[in-house]
Amino acid sequence: MQRNLLPLLMFMVVLSPLAIDIYLPSMPTMAAEYAVSDNQVQSTLMLFLFAMGLGQILIGPLADRFGRRPIALFGIVLYGLSSLLGAFAVQFEVLQLARVLQGLAACSTSIVVFSAVRDCYNNKQSMTMYSYLNGMICVIPALAPTLGGLLALQFGWRSTFIFMALYAILVLLIVGMKFPETRPMNTDSTGKLYRWGRYQPVITNGHFMFYALTCMTAMASIVCYVSYSPIWLIGKLGVSELTFSGLFGLNALVNIVACFTAPILVKRIGNRPGVIVALSFMVAAALLEVLMHVVGPQTGLGAAMAFMMPMMLLCIGFAILLGPATSMALAGFGERAGTATAVLGCIQMSGASLLAALIQLTDIPAPYAIALIMGGCCSVLLVIMSIKGLNHWHQEQHA
Numbered sequence: 001m002q003r004n005l006l007p008l009l010m011f012m013v014v015l016s017p018l019a020i021d022i023y024l025p026s027m028p029t030m031a032a033e034y035a036v037s038d039n040q041v042q043s044t045l046m047l048f049l050f051a052m053g054l055g056q057i058l059i060g061p062l063a064d065r066f067g068r069r070p071i072a073l074f075g076i077v078l079y080g081l082s083s084l085l086g087a088f089a090v091q092f093e094v095l096q097l098a099r100v101l102q103g104l105a106a107c108s109t110s111i112v113v114f115s116a117v118r119d120c121y122n123n124k125q126s127m128t129m130y131s132y133l134n135g136m137i138c139v140i141p142a143l144a145p146t147l148g149g150l151l152a153l154q155f156g157w158r159s160t161f162i163f164m165a166l167y168a169i170l171v172l173l174i175v176g177m178k179f180p181e182t183r184p185m186n187t188d189s190t191g192k193l194y195r196w197g198r199y200q201p202v203i204t205n206g207h208f209m210f211y212a213l214t215c216m217t218a219m220a221s222i223v224c225y226v227s228y229s230p231i232w233l234i235g236k237l238g239v240s241e242l243t244f245s246g247l248f249g250l251n252a253l254v255n256i257v258a259c260f261t262a263p264i265l266v267k268r269i270g271n272r273p274g275v276i277v278a279l280s281f282m283v284a285a286a287l288l289e290v291l292m293h294v295v296g297p298q299t300g301l302g303a304a305m306a307f308m309m310p311m312m313l314l315c316i317g318f319a320i321l322l323g324p325a326t327s328m329a330l331a332g333f334g335e336r337a338g339t340a341t342a343v344l345g346c347i348q349m350s351g352a353s354l355l356a357a358l359i360q361l362t363d364i365p366a367p368y369a370i371a372l373i374m375g376g377c378c379s380v381l382l383v384i385m386s387i388k389g390l391n392h393w394h395q396e397q398h399a
Contacts, residue, residue: 005120006129008134008179009113011070011171015079016106017137018164021144024181024248025241026157027230032076033157034092034355038231039360041375044099046360047355051103053349059108060195060342067183068112068119072175076395077126080168087161099399107345113339117297118330119182119216123289126330128263141226146245148187153241186358210393212328212347214275214381217350218321221282221374225311228354228366236366239304254312258319271324272395276385278325279319279378286375293367301303307367314374316365 023030031041063071081095087100119130151159192198202208233239239247266274288310296306326344331342355356355377359369384390 003115005182006132008175009133009231011131011174012076012109013113013133013136014140014173015076015109015164015168016052017140019079019083019102020045020105020145021141022148022151022163023157023160024145024226024230025149025245026152026160028234029152029157032240034095034359036092040092042227042231042360043357044096046094046357048099048103048106049223049349049353049356051100052107053103053346053353055104055107056111056342056349057199058194060111060339060345061106061198063111063115063342064183064339067181068116069175069179069181069301071108072112072179074173074174074337075105075112076172077105078108078170078196080172083161083165083168086160087165090299094165102164107349108347111341113347114326114330116182118333118341119184123384126327128267128323130326132260134262134319134322139252140257140390142249142256144278146242147249149241149245161199165349166396177300181230185225188233199343202340205332206393207395208329208344209330209347210339210384211275211325212344213351214279214325215322215329216351216355217346217374217381218278218282218318218325219348220355220377221314222318223352223356224359224370224373225314229307230368232366233304237299237303237307239301243301243304246316247304251308251311255315255319258316262320262323266324267322271328272322274320275328275359276382277323278317278319278321279382281313281320282374282378283382285313285317286371288313288369289367289374289386293365311370317378 027041028038030044031038034041059071059075066152079102082101085101086095089095089098113133114130117133119124121129148157148160151157151163231243233244233247234241257324262274265277269277289307290308292306297303329344330340355373359373362369364372384393
């Protein structure tokens with residue numbers, strides 16, 4: 001086990017949430033500058049996530065064939081270049097293209113990070129590592145919107161993309177000097193890169209698919225929350241960009257505490273019970289979101305707080321869930337960790353973005369839309385976990 005690997009992985013894992021969260025306070029301003037609708041601005045987030053998910057199917061086998069390190073360096077360089085493209089985009093369509101390229105770049109580093117964990121740690125250790133990495137991911141929503149808001153106020157929203165490019169340069173230097181090759185010697189890297197036989201053992205595994213869909217549900221809930229929040233709070237309720245950043249950051253701080261304490265809880269109660277607890281938190285968040293929208297304040301800061309408070313339960317559930325669910329999904333695929341991680345990422349990210357995009361096509365108000373995705377999907381998963389005849393889907397397996 002490489003005990004010094006975690007800091008390097010944390011530097012890389014930041015790239016994805018940074019690209020999601022740093023420009024959130026600027027979304028209404030971006031819509032006005034480009035003269036596009038709120039839904040079109042939200043599409044910049046959906047395109048990033050969809051490309052990040054779908055791209056993993058292409059890049060995952062490359063990580064198994066050529067190794068983790070070359071893919072990491074490629075992803076970081078592409079991330080920096082696409083960030084600069086977004087910073088100087090004059091047409092909205094160019095900005096959308098930049099976000100697609102950023103998504104492909106972020107998926108490259110994401111595959112390397114989570115494959116490296118599977119390469120170097122056993123199942124029990126992996127759960128802890130995944131939880132700490134997800135904890136690092138959760139730090140960014142606490143800091144990035146505030147940083148992005150301040151940058152936008154001082155230099156305009158394009159400065160947030162320049163900041164991402166500068167961070168990519170820093171990560172490139174660190175990874176280039178310190179990150180070792182972690183691909184195991186027994187990695188399946190023979191034959192054609194893209195063939196059904198490479199993906200078939202993963203996709204047809206019911207245990208893998210159940211926990212992949214569980215991760216997708218959690219991510220879809222977060223994506224709905226993140227994409228609706230600036231439009232609802234700034235555009236609908238009229239709070240300022242910095243107030244939005246403060247509320248978003250407060251919620252993210254709760255998530256940080258949850259992410260770094262989740263390994264302790266899951267270690268005590270086990271992976272599968274941890275997933276059940278997490279899903280229960282998310283169902284409770286959905287019910288509370290609906291209740292607060294019906295009986296809570298309807299305008300101003302009070303309404304903003306009523307919208308955000310249930311999301312704290314969502315963030316707690318999300319923090320608890322991803323570590324054990326990811327670990328259980330990947331447990332049986334040590335010989336093809338890159339491919340399995342790619343399929344998991346594709347289902348999680350692309351599936352989540354499609355669910356969020358579909359609900360955004362409706363006129364359902366943000367609190368109800370988030371509650372519908374979160375509460376409905378999590379309830380179905382809990383019902384499945386209560387059915388003994390489907391134990392082969394949800395009972396924990398070991399490598």
